[in-house]
Amino acid sequence: MEVKVESRSGKDLGNFKVQESTKLKDFKQMFHKKYPKWNPSRQRFNIKGERAGLNNDEALLSECLKEARVLVFKDLGIQxxxxxxxxxxxxxxxxxxxxxxxxxxxxxxxxxxxxxxxxxxxxxxxxxxxxxxxxxxxxxxxxxxxxxxxxxxxxxxxxxxxxxxxxxxxxxxxxxxxxxxxxxxxxxxxxxxxxxxxxxxxxxxxxxxxxxxxxxxxxxxxxxxxxxxxxxxxxxxxxxxxxxxxxxxxxxxxxxxxxxxxxxxxxxxxxxxxxxxxFDGKEGKPLYPKSRKALIPFIY
Incomplete structure (x- = not known):
């Protein structure tokens, strides 16, 4: 399977062959080999058309890119x-x-x-x-x-x-x-x-x-x-x-x-x-307590 990468301005940064089980953190290493100036800590990727950045550990490329196989790259700068x-x-x-x-x-x-x-x-x-x-x-x-x-x-x-x-x-x-x-x-x-x-x-x-x-x-x-x-x-x-x-x-x-x-x-x-x-209670995960608030007890 191939994944295409573009910059935020739309510049083509190439195609990359990935395996079914490739995780984003592994893909970042591949990207770093092609573009040494961008080490993995400077890289941020999101699926084209979506704003949320992908997670290093949880987001398998094979699942994220079932329909659109285009990733958008952002350089996060010096880290x-x-x-x-x-x-x-x-x-x-x-x-x-x-x-x-x-x-x-x-x-x-x-x-x-x-x-x-x-x-x-x-x-x-x-x-x-x-x-x-x-x-x-x-x-x-x-x-x-x-x-x-x-x-x-x-x-x-x-x-x-x-x-x-x-x-x-x-x-x-x-x-x-x-x-x-x-x-x-x-x-x-x-x-x-x-x-x-x-x-x-x-x-x-x-x-x-x-x-x-x-x-x-x-x-x-x-x-x-x-x-x-x-x-x-x-x-x-x-x-x-x-x-x-x-x-x-x-x-x-x-x-x-x-x-x-x-x-x-x-x-x-x-x-x-x-x-x-x-923690949604699905697939063996515990269910997060519904009574909890974010910061202030019983209020917020």
Missing amino acids: LGWRFVYVIEYAGPLIMFPALYYFPQLFYGQAAERTFSQKVGMAMAVGHFLKRELESLFLHRFSNATMPLANLFVNCGYYWVLHGLFIGYFLFHPQYTEPSFAPGVKYGLIAAFLGSEFMNFLCHKVLRDLRPPGTRKRGIPHGFGFELVSCANYFWEIVAWICFAVFTKTVPSYVFLLGTVYILSKWSMARHKRYIKE
């Missing part, structure tokens, strides 16, 4: 490893927060006594992103090996500028006003933040244990909030940032919180739909 990108983007707050906290003369032109909320806010943010760094290095198993180089600049802008610089500048400003919460409220927010961070870690461990090394396989997660929502890890992260925003009481903290809720709500719904589609 970087997910683990590398995560380490770089999370380093932003770990650099910016201590710099603004310990060297106020450089940024504000004067020294400043640190309040209780500033000290704890510093510990919250640094602790959160240090946890993220360690999880990225030693815990997470990524479904995709790489992401486009452009994503590095977008992600770094979000964490380095919006969180590290924007929040840090106002939180550690000499004119920062300490929130007038009762001590019980402050310590309650600290406890809720720490609890949410711990639950988030447990959720990440559940997801890691469901994916065998070197695969993109998924299972149905359970426990630590997963009985109620598909993305309990995102839910606990949002709770942690709510605690941080209320505790520090700065406008940038709430802006970052709203941005995080928006992004995670989109990601969680996409993952929720993938779970429902994948």
Whole structure:
């Protein structure tokens, strides 16, 4: 069987002979041999006339191309490893927060006594992103090996500028006003933040244990909030940032919180739909729990 490949502009990139059992990941190697400048991580293919990209492991060419045997190729550009990108983007707050906290003369032109909320806010943010760094290095198993180089600049802008610089500048400003919460409220927010961070870690461990090394396989997660929502890890992260925003009481903290809720709500719904589609109860597959929501228990 032959498969024709075209570029997105319609340029003919040749015909390729494939076997009945050829998977897309094997086809990418064949394509790379003919076009060495496009390694497999840069390649994206979809069936002509359809927008969705084909899956490396699950999409057999023989099944995908029963009627139309034309693939459309897209060059994804320079790729970087997910683990590398995560380490770089999370380093932003770990650099910016201590710099603004310990060297106020450089940024504000004067020294400043640190309040209780500033000290704890510093510990919250640094602790959160240090946890993220360690999880990225030693815990997470990524479904995709790489992401486009452009994503590095977008992600770094979000964490380095919006969180590290924007929040840090106002939180550690000499004119920062300490929130007038009762001590019980402050310590309650600290406890809720720490609890949410711990639950988030447990959720990440559940997801890691469901994916065998070197695969993109998924299972149905359970426990630590997963009985109620598909993305309990995102839910606990949002709770942690709510605690941080209320505790520090700065406008940038709430802006970052709203941005995080928006992004995670989109990601969680996409993952929720993938779970429902994948675990449909057919061909021996388990049926995904119908009572689960995507992100917010009983609501969304």
